[in-house]
Amino acid sequence: MSNQYTPLRWGILGPGSIANRFTESIALLEDQKVVAAGSRSPEKVAAFADKHGIPNRHASYEALCNDPEVDAIYVATPHTFHKEHSILALKSGKHVLCEKPFTINKAEAEAVVAVAKETGLFLMEGMWSRFFPVWDKVRALLAEGAIGKPRMLYADFGFRCGASPSNVGEDGKLVGLNPEARLFNPALGGGAIMDVGIYPVSLAQMLLGDPDQVACLGTLGHTGVDENVGMLLHFPSGAVAVTSTSFQVSTPSDVTLLGESGKIEVAGPWWTPRKLTLTKGGESEVFELPFEGPGFQFEAIHFAERLRAGYKESDILSHSDSLAVMGALDNLRAAIGLKYPME
Amino acid sequence: MSKDFSPLRWGILGCGSIANRLGADVSKLSDHKIQAIASRDPEKAAKYAEKFGVHTQHTGPDAYTKLVNDPEIDIVYVATPHNFHREQVLLALNAGKHVLCEKPFTVNLKEAEELVAKAREKGLFLMEGVWSRCFPVWGKVRELIAEGAIGHVRQVYSDFGYGAGSLDENHQLIIGNPNGRLFSRELIGGGLMDVGVYPINIAMMILGEPSVVKAFGQLGSTGVDENVGVVLGFPNGSLATCTTSIQVTTPFVTTIIGTKGKIEVPFWWRPKSLILTANGHTDTLEFLHEGEGFQFEAMHVAECLRAGKTESDILPLDGTLAVMRVLDAVRTEIGLQYPGE
Numbered sequence: 001m002s003n004q005y006t007p008l009r010w011g012i013l014g015p016g017s018i019a020n021r022f023t024e025s026i027a028l029l030e031d032q033k034v035v036a037a038g039s040r041s042p043e044k045v046a047a048f049a050d051k052h053g054i055p056n057r058h059a060s061y062e063a064l065c066n067d068p069e070v071d072a073i074y075v076a077t078p079h080t081f082h083k084e085h086s087i088l089a090l091k092s093g094k095h096v097l098c099e100k101p102f103t104i105n106k107a108e109a110e111a112v113v114a115v116a117k118e119t120g121l122f123l124m125e126g127m128w129s130r131f132f133p134v135w136d137k138v139r140a141l142l143a144e145g146a147i148g149k150p151r152m153l154y155a156d157f158g159f160r161c162g163a164s165p166s167n168v169g170e171d172g173k174l175v176g177l178n179p180e181a182r183l184f185n186p187a188l189g190g191g192a193i194m195d196v197g198i199y200p201v202s203l204a205q206m207l208l209g210d211p212d213q214v215a216c217l218g219t220l221g222h223t224g225v226d227e228n229v230g231m232l233l234h235f236p237s238g239a240v241a242v243t244s245t246s247f248q249v250s251t252p253s254d255v256t257l258l259g260e261s262g263k264i265e266v267a268g269p270w271w272t273p274r275k276l277t278l279t280k281g282g283e284s285e286v287f288e289l290p291f292e293g294p295g296f297q298f299e300a301i302h303f304a305e306r307l308r309a310g311y312k313e314s315d316i317l318s319h320s321d322s323l324a325v326m327g328a329l330d331n332l333r334a335a336i337g338l339k340y341p342m343e
Numbered sequence: 344m345s346k347d348f349s350p351l352r353w354g355i356l357g358c359g360s361i362a363n364r365l366g367a368d369v370s371k372l373s374d375h376k377i378q379a380i381a382s383r384d385p386e387k388a389a390k391y392a393e394k395f396g397v398h399t400q401h402t403g404p405d406a407y408t409k410l411v412n413d414p415e416i417d418i419v420y421v422a423t424p425h426n427f428h429r430e431q432v433l434l435a436l437n438a439g440k441h442v443l444c445e446k447p448f449t450v451n452l453k454e455a456e457e458l459v460a461k462a463r464e465k466g467l468f469l470m471e472g473v474w475s476r477c478f479p480v481w482g483k484v485r486e487l488i489a490e491g492a493i494g495h496v497r498q499v500y501s502d503f504g505y506g507a508g509s510l511d512e513n514h515q516l517i518i519g520n521p522n523g524r525l526f527s528r529e530l531i532g533g534g535l536m537d538v539g540v541y542p543i544n545i546a547m548m549i550l551g552e553p554s555v556v557k558a559f560g561q562l563g564s565t566g567v568d569e570n571v572g573v574v575l576g577f578p579n580g581s582l583a584t585c586t587t588s589i590q591v592t593t594p595f596v597t598t599i600i601g602t603k604g605k606i607e608v609p610f611w612w613r614p615k616s617l618i619l620t621a622n623g624h625t626d627t628l629e630f631l632h633e634g635e636g637f638q639f640e641a642m643h644v645a646e647c648l649r650a651g652k653t654e655s656d657i658l659p660l661d662g663t664l665a666v667m668r669v670l671d672a673v674r675t676e677i678g679l680q681y682p683g684e
């Protein structure tokens with residue numbers, strides 16, 4: 001059936017801020033449509049659906065997942081609910097795009113992947129950065145050997161939180177935080193590693209493969225989550241990724257990949273990039289790859305293409321890739337003693 | 344009795360590339376004089392002496408002993424390969440001479456402790472020649488941080504690596520001369536001790552002594568490190584990431600990130616500018632200079648000596664010992680031991 005999933009009809013599970021940006025991005029696509037949204041709060045669903053002109057409104061996640069007009073569910077709830085909601089959607093017969101981090105830990109991720117295999121449905125982690133044209137171009141450059149063997153990767157993602165003007169106390173910990181807020185609350189999978197540190201880790205996995213060793217330095221803040229972290233990843237090829245994340249400071253947001261015969265720089269913010277610079281033999285070439293909207297359309301385009309082609313998982317972000325990233329995150333967190341209450 | 348050290352009379356021990364580079368800058372300073380050069384090879388010494396107008400040449404098998412006993416020199420600059428530093432610094436100190444010793448100070452902490460103890464016992468000036476710390480740009484950076492221009496410093500990134508060839512199928516360098524200084528374990532080769540000392544040194548200048556050191560590194564076919572990533576954790580929770588490589592040329596940038604802004608220093612080990620971003624503004628401050636910049640280290644040494652100091656305040660001996668302790672820890676992490684250790 002050639003016109004299956006055309007348009008691809010999305011249901012939004014968890015209409016929060018990330019869902020807003022996703023839905024705005026889908027509006028740019030002719031062959032995809034957000035047709036439904038679901039939340040436990042009818043007011044939230046109504047406000048979200050009104051804003052985006054979404055016809056089907058559901059007052060429960062179950063109802064959303066059983067909506068016959070929905071092909072795929074976008075799971076956009078906080079990290080701690082990803083496993084439950086992804087499994088709910090899969091068991092209801094829907095394909096799933098689940099926001100990053102895929103789950104809280106690797107064990108949860110394995111459980112979700114197992115359900116996808118069992119049901120034969122398409123499941124992908126919504127690590128949107130991977131699908132931007134700049135990263136397509138970087139993968140192509142690497143594949144054609146433009147910089148030789150990659151040896152070292154630098155990537156950072158951190159942003160400043162807390163009180164103003166002084167956000168870090170004498171003890172080196174953030175002050176002025178709301179301990180209940182998602183970013184800082186251990187019960188909601190808080191901390192910089194799981195919120196934004198996952199980006200450089202996932203990037204390193206994409207560019208250098210599955211890490212075989214990780215090291216992590218960082219101390220936990222007053223709310224019990226990580227606030228300022230250095231992460232080293234080592235790969236079987238001997239390549240090294242040097243990455244950092246923070247809620248204490250805004251980091252430069254740049255990526256540099258060094259290969260034996262050249263380098264690739266992706267200007268910040270590299271997780272939604274528009275430009276890359278390739279330098280080799282003393283010459284630099286700049287590739288500008290602009291786009292419209294928030295940028296979630298690229299993961300949605302990829303998702304739809306692979307789904308229509310009959311794939312069960314993505315070839316750019318496979319189940320195995322997501323599991324490797326979750327495993328690395330488990331080890332990084334263990335190294336600094338960050339265990340969540342539900343673990 | 345304190346002397347005026349005007350001019351400061353240098354005795355150069357070893358006349359390899361670093362001695363030539365320092366000579367080029369120091370010979371232009373009016374209140375410094377390269378008084379003597381020592382090399383076992385008379386031809387090399389003659390060439391150096393001619394190039395920089397050096398008064399005395401000490402040559403032959405006991406060239407270094409003659410140099411350190413030369414009554415017309417005030418300070419010895421030890422510019423031989425790493426593995427000779429311990430022996431030659433001791434030689435100079437025992438002869439009653441002040442010493443500036445090229446980085447890395449020694450092969451390991453144990454050797455460094457011996458030298459520091461000797462200098463303190465003799466009451467002589469001793470400093471590790473980490474020339475980077477003496478540049479005006481770094482003086483300005485220290486000042487900006489001290490006055491709170493970027494708030495609390497929480498992260499520092501620094502790199503220094505250069506590609507020394509192409510790689511084989513095992514991702515190791517294809518090495519032409521395994522006995523060369525850079526590759527030989529006997530000559531304390533590897534990226535870490537050659538240039539990796541710089542990012543670690545500058546990170547520690549900014550953040551002090553780390554409480555935790557983690558590193559990953561790849562050893563090449565000659566058994567020395569070729570590609571290394573280090574993360575340092577400090578007691579107040581701040582961090583530094585440092586990288587070094589002889590497989591790839593790194594970006595050559597040090598970035599210092601604080602709670603109110605950041606400072607970037609390009610070509611940071613011999614910098615001419617810094618970029619300060621704070622309060623929504625980005626300013627580039629330039630500090631141009633002649634030559635390569637070894638004059639700053641020489642001028643700093645002269646200032647210390649003239650003030651009667653036995654240690655530098657920009658790089659005190661405890662700072663050097665701390666750096667050596669970290670280098671030992673990094674080498675333990677990556678499994679790099681040198682012969683005789």
